[in-house]
Each structure stands twice: as C-alpha cells, then as structure tokens.
Amino acid sequence: MSQPPVRPGRIRRAPEGFLTPEQIGEVAAGRRDFLRNAFVAATAVAAGSGVARAADGDPAILTLPEHSTTLGRPVAERPYGTPSQYEAGLKRRESPGLTRVAAASVSFAPLQGLFGIITPSGLHFERHHQGWHDIDPARHRLMVNGLVKEARVYTMDDLMRLPSVSRIHFIECGANTGMEWGNVAVPTVQYTHGMLSCSEFTGVPLSVLLDDCGIDMKRAKFVLAEGADGSSMTRTIPLDRALDDVLVAWGQNGEMLRPENGYPLRLVVPGIQGVSWVKWLRRIEVGDQPWAAKDEAIHYIDLLPDGTHRQYTSIQECKSVITTPSGGQTLLDRGFHNISGLAWSGRGKIKRVDVSTDGGKNWRTARLETPVLSKALTRFNIDWVWDGSPAILQSRAMDDTGYVQPNYAQLREVRGTRSIYHNNAIQSWKLAESGDVSNVQVY
C-alpha cells in the first residue's frame, strides 16, 4: 500500500524500524539526499524490484496495478455505499475518560479530515442523554399542545405531506471546546472542536404547525420541545425564535435523519446550541413561561467568576478553527500549503476570517468558499509557504453583526476559568520545525 517517494527531497515519515537512530538524526538534520537513497533502497526491497526501476520512474506508473488489469466489482454490491477501506481512520470517536456511561456520552466528528461544509451523516457528532433508539416512523407521533386553539397530533405521513424546506445549518454542542476552558487538554481538532456538524436539513417550519394549531399569540411567549427517548429531553425556546427559522425536520443530507441524530423527527434550531435541537421529537408545548428543564437548570448553565450561573445561555457565538493543518498532524513537506478551516456564527453569516501564522502578531484575510450561509459552516482557505521555521497558526472569524471572535484572555476576563460551555476562543496550533503540529494556548 505505501508508495515510494516520487518527488526529490520529499520528507516522509519512515516506516517503523526502517531507519536506525543515526539515520533518523541525519534526516532531522535535513540530509534529504540521504533520505531519498534510503527510501529507494527500502522500496526496492519491499517491492522486490530493482533500484533501476526507481531510476526509470515511479513504479505506481510503470507497473500496471491489479485494478487496471482485472475485472472490478459489480454495481449495487454495496447497495448503501460505504467509504473506501483506506478512509477507515476517519470516524466518530469518544474522548477517553470524558463520560462514564456510553449511553450518556458524546462522540466527536473527525473535523481534521472533512472537506467543504457538509458533515457526512454517518460522521455527525452524537450526544445522547439516555441512549439512542431506532424508532419505527409509522408509530411515531408529534403532538402540539398548550396555548393553542386545539391540541393536535401529526403522524410522519402527515408531516411529510406539508410544504417542506431544506436549509443548511451548523449544529454545535454548547460544551464544544469545553475541555479547554482552563488549559489545553486534548490533542486534535476532533476532540477540541468535533461536537460540531453541518447538514442540509429538510422539514416543515415549526411556525406552520403552530399556526395550524391556532397558537394564542396574545399569551404565548415560549415553547417547550420534548423528545421521545427515555430521558424525554426538554428544552425551552423563546417564541420569536420558534417562529423564525426553526424546523421540524426529518431529512438530513438527502436521506432521512440517522437514528443517532433523532430519526424520524428532530427539531432544528439554527444558531442555538445542540441540546435545544431535541431529537426523536414527540411534543411541542406552547406556554407563557420558561420551563427550567434539567438541561437548562443543572447543565448548560455558565458559572461566572462572581459565583452566579447564567441560565438559558444558548447562542453559539462566532467561532472558527483551522482544520488543516491541526493538532496531532505532521506536515510532510516545506513549501506551499493551503491552510483551511471552518467558521460559523449563531447570530448570522460569516463576514470575514483572518489567519495568523505568528501567534496573532500579524493577520491576513482568508478566502471564503461559497456558499456563505446564515448559521451554517463557512469554509476558509489561505495560501501559505512554510519555510520550515516554527509557527503558531490561528484563525479569527467575524460575523455580519461585526462581532470578532475573542482570544482566551478576553473570554476568561468576562467568564472566568471555571466555566464549561460556550467557549468560542481563538484556537492556536503550534507548528514545530519537525513538521509536528500541537495544541497550545497563546496569551
């Protein structure tokens, strides 16, 4: 599987046990000729072919591979496709020691390997409070009750007959990056920022259903969303939010929601932390007061330096992170690199992203990839030539309200160091001469 180097001077990590400690020292000292020869010799042994062939060119070109000389596999052999076997490393992962019970845990999306802005449905992060279920959609019901003219019940068939919309939005757990409030705690962007995903969601606006039930606009101030799982998760949503761009969704990226993401029905609350996007949605109640449900009175409350807690904090403020290169990775080469990452804001669109390679002394404005959508991930890129010297990479996003993503010192000055939720500080990745990138915090 491993291919020989094809570009002179290209530094690749040596296979295990391939170089002696002395030889590793020579590589570290930048002896590239030595490295090339050593690789050529090693591949010759590995491939059972002569040095002469390497001199002629790349064996990957000169020797026709099996896939060019044999019959391939038939259509629909895998009727619901799966990624290439070579992509097995990128998957949802848990952070060891973060939670004690797997049914009330979280898995992180592998942001270090994703492109564009859409998270593949199978890699969408998970956070369950009492385990997930695969619910029969024929038996699932949505009830709307409370301050409405008529409490009503909808089947999935009913809901999917209504006029639907499809919109791309990010979802971020309020605790995303929470492990880093006090200090650096985890190695890669998967674990620092991976409670973040972005999908095209399809569903009916909640306003359509509230209208259908005859919402009492004089008295209604809030709605309660409730799930059908064991925990029957409940969250309060202010009425102006509920009537704005909130969806009762069944679709995700062109397919039905995945069970881990709330199949067959979930709430989509753009800009608001993930816990409000109630999964396996079974009920909407309209009321005139907030509910102080468990996850808005015991968790997802922010502890401030003066000892008070903030309740109902739920906006995910403007934030960004560089995903390539990022913590736990190694750059293979000096020379040209495209620094790429993600930016998002719960208050609207991303207006600008700046990138620094010197720890925040100087900044350059990055290119934003289209589409740039409200309350959705936006991909940014910037050209960079790495000369081999140490660097500290940072990104800083600005949204269309003019809000600029803060640094750690600014965030801690207001919110202290004992909080967990809503950490949107600027992330720093330290690049060493070796090409190794690691997670650091810069002041």
Place this chain on the structure above:
Amino acid sequence: MSRFTELALAAALALSAGATLAAGKYEGIGRSATPAEVKAWDIDVRPDFTGLPPGSGSVDRGMEVWESKCASCHGTFGESNEVFTPIVGGTTKEDIEKGRVGAYIRGDAPQRTTLMKVATVSTLWDYIHRAMPWNAPKSLSADDTYAVLAYILNLGEIVPADYVLSDKNIAEVQKRMPNRNGMTTKHGLWDVKGKPDVKNVACMKNCKTQITLGSSLPDYARDAHGNLAEQNRVVGPVRGQKTGAPAAPAAKPHPALELMKKHGCSGCHGVGSKILGPAFRDVAQRYKGDKSAESGLAARIRNGGSGAWGDVPMPPQAQVSDADVDALVKWILSGSPEN
C-alpha cells in the same frame, strides 16, 4: 381522579370536540388530540409548579425507593461520582438561608453537585419523574417521585428527616433551595439579537509584541487518545502523529463481545466489572457447577427479573434471537473470554 379533574376533563373534551370542526388549515393533515392523549404526554412541570400532579411522599419512603432504584448509580447518600456527577454535597445551612452557594463565591468547590446548581425544585421533580430510574425511565409513580425528592432534599439538609413532601408544600421547599438566588438570565446569550459580553477588535498588523505560550498539551494527554496516526487520512498534505502505547498484536475478539454490544448488554454489564448489573465473570463464578444455570440465565435474559443481584431490575430482552441468547449464555458461563 378528583371530582374537579373529571369535570375539567369533560369540559376539555367538549371543547376539543367543538374545535375539531375548525380543524387545521391543511385539509386531511393532522387531527385533534384527545384529552387522554394530552394527559399521557403532557408531563412537564414548570417552576411555578404548573403541571405538578397531586401526591406526596415521605423521606423514609424515599429512602426505600432510593436504595432499590437510585443508589446503584448515585450512591447511597447521593454523593457517588462513579456513574454520574454527585447530586448531594457542597451546600451549607448558610446557603439555604441566603439562597446562594458560598463555595462558588469563595471559589473553593472541588466539584459542582446538582444541589449546588439547581435553583428550582420543580426541575428535580420533573426530571426524576420523566427520566428516572436510568434503566427504566417514567416508571416512578407521582408519590414515589415526591418521596425520592424528599429523600434527596433531606440528604441536602433542606428538609428534616420526618418530612412529607407534597404538591401542597413544595412551594415552601422552593424558599430553601440553596442556589435559588444564584441563577441569572441577564445576559445576551439567550436572544439571537442579544448583546455579546466579549469584545475583540480585528487588528491586522503588529498586534502584539510578545507571544506567551500559556498552556501546552502534556505528554500523557497527547497519548490518551490512542494512536493519532490512525485517526487521520493516509493521503494529503499531512499525516497523523504516532502516539499512544504501541499497538499489541491484534488478537481476534471473541464473537460474543460483538453480540453483547449489539444487544446493548454492555450498557449495564461489564465483563470483569459491575456497572448497573453484575460483571459477567461474577455471574460465571456464582453459577459454577450449577447444571440449571444455562436455562436459568437464558430465561433471565429473555424475561428480565430482579433480586438475584440486588434490586436493580434487569429489563426483558425479547428482541434477542434464541441463537444469540444461547451463544451469550455459554460465553458468560465459560468465564467470558475476550478472544
């Protein structure tokens, strides 16, 4: 059901029957909910106690419920940190008087317990009733919910040991909640149009003179997430770093481990350690030499039960095929080999 509730239900029924005529705007879509349907699902309880059903429960009764259904996860005194964070601890008599938790103000709280955080007693009633016990949500009666909550409040010294909590006196308890004055909604992070509390400016050139590395990843943390080389793509501009303990030669896992995961057994049982239910190896140990163990365990998996290993009930697992039950039982009784 009280006479009053019956009347109210009858009135609601009449109202909803009338309203059906003026049903939804989308012809043929949705229908009115019956009062019984609304009652079945409308279980939320608000801070003003709207939704709270009538009932009562004593601290003593609460202790019984607690020990049989709650203690395995939360510890006998609500202080366990084994499965979930502690419910009780960290509050004082002074906190109860003032409604502010002093440990936060002083900043010396080693851990935040539920009673240190929650400002509204309704929240506890609501969540216990809707989601507890962990493995059998919504199985507690209203009276048992009052009782369990009374027990928790007593552990926190919020109510005395002879207290009987009910819908009639819960508002009095609210006045003693230790953090009742410690919660604020005065911030800009609820409303999308709210005012942010942190302000940065987009400086572009010579923004600082010195870079201080305040915090770097310690080696143990770098290695705690396994081999990062295996968590990155094998092509592209970067590779993952090789971290973590060197991978042991992969021994093939026992197929029963897959079955155990597939059927959700691992949520409650560990191979060598107790989770909610006993460790499989403890089960094998107990039934060593017992010829009826195989059929007995198979029946236990299929039908559920309680008592053999304490009072946490084992739910029935009717969805597991006979072949899988058979394979699991044989594997458990053979000492649960991992390979």
